[in-house]
Amino acid sequence: xxxxxxxxxxxxxxxxxxxxxxxxxxxxxxxxxxxxxxxxxxxxxxxxxxxxxxxxxxxxxxxxxxxxxxxxxxxxxxxxxxxxxxxxxxxxxxxxxxxxxxxxxxxxxxxxxxxxxxxxxxxxxxxxxxxxxxxxxxxxxxxxxxxxxxxxxxxxxxxxxxxxxxxxxxxxxxxxxxxxxxxxxxxxxxxxxxxxxxxxxxxxxxxxxxxxxxxxxxxxxxxxxxxxxxxxxxxxxxxxx
Amino acid sequence: xxxxxxxxxxxxxxxxxxxxxxxxxxxxxxxxxxxxxxxxxxxxxxxxxxxxxxxxxxxxxxxxxxxxxxxxxxxxxxxxxxxxxxxxxxxxxxxxxxxxxxxxxxxxxxxxxxxxxxxxxxxxxxxxxxxxxxxxxxxxxxxxxxxxxxxxxxxxxxxxxxxxxxxxxxxxxxxxxxxxxxxxxxxxxxxxxxxxxxxxxxxxxx
Numbered sequence: 001x002x003x004x005x006x007x008x009x010x011x012x013x014x015x016x017x018x019x020x021x022x023x024x025x026x027x028x029x030x031x032x033x034x035x036x037x038x039x040x041x042x043x044x045x046x047x048x049x050x051x052x053x054x055x056x057x058x059x060x061x062x063x064x065x066x067x068x069x070x071x072x073x074x075x076x077x078x079x080x081x082x083x084x085x086x087x088x089x090x091x092x093x094x095x096x097x098x099x100x101x102x103x104x105x106x107x108x109x110x111x112x113x114x115x116x117x118x119x120x121x122x123x124x125x126x127x128x129x130x131x132x133x134x135x136x137x138x139x140x141x142x143x144x145x146x147x148x149x150x151x152x153x154x155x156x157x158x159x160x161x162x163x164x165x166x167x168x169x170x171x172x173x174x175x176x177x178x179x180x181x182x183x184x185x186x187x188x189x190x191x192x193x194x195x196x197x198x199x200x201x202x203x204x205x206x207x208x209x210x211x212x213x214x215x216x217x218x219x220x221x222x223x224x225x226x227x228x229x230x231x232x233x234x235x236x237x238x239x240x241x
Numbered sequence: 242x243x244x245x246x247x248x249x250x251x252x253x254x255x256x257x258x259x260x261x262x263x264x265x266x267x268x269x270x271x272x273x274x275x276x277x278x279x280x281x282x283x284x285x286x287x288x289x290x291x292x293x294x295x296x297x298x299x300x301x302x303x304x305x306x307x308x309x310x311x312x313x314x315x316x317x318x319x320x321x322x323x324x325x326x327x328x329x330x331x332x333x334x335x336x337x338x339x340x341x342x343x344x345x346x347x348x349x350x351x352x353x354x355x356x357x358x359x360x361x362x363x364x365x366x367x368x369x370x371x372x373x374x375x376x377x378x379x380x381x382x383x384x385x386x387x388x389x390x391x392x393x394x395x396x397x398x399x400x401x402x403x404x405x406x407x408x409x410x411x412x413x414x415x416x417x418x419x420x421x422x423x424x425x426x427x428x429x430x431x432x433x434x435x436x437x438x439x440x441x442x443x444x445x446x447x
Contacts, residue, residue: 003327009446014254015383022256024381027302028436034446035408040363042374042389043447045325046315047339055276065274086249095279099264109260110271111309111346123274125264161257161264169315170447174378174385176255190256193383199253225249 004232005039006170007086015193022189023150043170044229049095049129058127061100061140065123072122074103074141078211078219079177082134083164086228090134091171096224097127097163098138105146105156114146139217145184157184157191166226177222178204254385257378261311266343280341283314283355287333290319290356293428295390295419298349299377302437306349310379314340314353316372321359357428360398370398370405377434387445390432393421408443416442 017029037043057064062071079098083091101107101124104116108124122141130136143158159176166172178185185191185204194200202225211219262270268278284290295314298306316338317323322330324338332338344351361369370391377386391399399405405414419430434442 009251011446013250017383019383022381022383025256025383026381028307028379028381029302029383030386030441030444031302031437032413032441032443034444036446037404037407039447040369040404041323041328041361042315042317042369042372044364045323045328047337048325049279053277053279058275065272084249086251088247088249097264099260107260107263108270108272109263111259123263123267123272125267125274127275161255161261163257163265169374169376169387172313172376172385173252173254174257174261175252176258193255194253199250202250202252203255225252227251228248 004230006044006168006227006229009227013196013199015195019189019193022193025193039170044168046165046167046169046171049093049165051129053095054127054129059138061122061124061126061138064126066121070121072102072119072141074119074122076139076217077142078137078139078213078217079160079205079222080135080137080208080211080219081205081221081223083130083136083166083224083226084134085166085226089228090130090132091166091226092130092132092134094130094134094167095127095165096130096136097125098140098160099125100140100143100160101146103141103144105144116144116146142179150189154189155184155187157182157188162224164224164226171226173224173226175224176203179220180204180206254383256380256383257311257385259309259380261309261378262343265311265341269343280313280339283316283338283340283353284318285333285335285337288318288336288356289333290359291428292354293357293430294352294354294424295373295430295432296350296352297419297432297434298344298351299379299434299436304438306344307379307436308344308346308349310344310349310351310377312342312351313376314342314355315374315376316355316358317361319356319359321361321371323361357392363403367403368401370395370402372402372404375434386436387447388434388442389417389445390430391418392430393418404445413443416440
């Protein structure tokens with residue numbers, strides 16, 4: 001059985017382009033319909049990364065920007081889970097990149113002018129490759145909520161941005177992971193760009209006491225699902241049309 | 242027993258937000274954290290073929306360049322081979338075919354250097370005109386936008402390209418053609434991407 005085309009992305013599950021409560025989407029959303037494409041070789045291929053591309057410390061945000069002997073201020077967490085496809089098959093050796101604000105909700109970015117201070121021992125980005133079982137893990141601090149100019153009193157729930165490659169350009173995905181129990185999740189226009197409450201629930205990491213290290217670090221579990229693909233059971237249209 | 246389908250659902254996308262650079266291009270955000278940042282060299286030093294520069298802007302529905310955008314490029318080598326185990330054939334040592342680019346924060350102009358890809362034979366044997374796949378994320382974009390860049394000096398290949406020919410409105414096909422000029426002997430392809438409104442770029446649901 002050869003792997004075949006990717007499943008159609010469910011556009012009723014994914015957020016639409018135009019979500020006016022998230023104001024920036026109004027001028028940044030195409031008006032015409034997208035052209036649907038049966039995936040060609042250009043989409044079922046994608047970049048391959050290896051252990052030469054990254055360093056082991058890149059996945060440890062508690063130490064990858066801290067001065068020797070110091071560590072960032074905030075709630076120490078492990079953020080871990082598996083990358084699977086829609087067939088529940090693990091996606092091994094794929095690059096997972098994350099970025100986030102510090103525990104006060106401030107990003108280390110020259111465009112962020114929020115008055116909460118920078119943490120001198122926290123950079124806020126990390127990356128790792130999933131193992132052969134699709135498993136990944138980061139160590140970081142739990143990010144804080146922060147205000148943003150949408151409505152005058154909008155606050156983003158605590159979140160970690162996550163970028164995943166998968167094994168094909170068709171699987172390329174950027175999302176945000178939220179934290180169980182955060183009351184800001186239900187209020188956020190970016191979260192609410194997603195129409196289906198079950199889909200929103202899929203973005204909420206669960207407290208994972210089993211993975212928590214006692215007296216050291218709390219854990220949250222966040223599994224990621226990328227598009228799955230058909231198996232080519234039959235040689236359809238071998239004449240090539 | 243009732244039969245059930247046990248597929249999982251794809252994780253929903255969310256916007257990359259305004260600070261995507263600290264995660265994916267931290268050097269540009271003003272701090273060095275990684276020993277090597279990924280995506281700076283698409284073709285590598287050993288790639289055969291014509292060296293080109295691609296430049297452009299991403300423009301919103303008001304006609305303003307988007308200065309906090311991030312683009313990724315994915316392309317084949319000069320022989321039309323992707324650096325991926327499912328595409329048979331060899332690529333040059335160091336050819337990755339993937340790159341990541343952000344614009345100048347003041348002007349919104351972005352640029353990347355690569356080699357011009359060759360025509361790609363699809364797995365069903367059909368030939369596609371040379372093209373670079375682009376993926377665009379930014380604040381305000383809920384799901385990354387997919388488009389393709391084709392080349393203005395590939396007129397006959399473009400005319401036969403199966404993907405361009407899926408676009409029913411011939412006028413819209415022109416939004417995917419990068420215009421070639423020469424700058425100090427280096428071929429430069431100009432590719433402005435318009436997210437909305439007049440001459441809106443074609444985006445694909447792949």
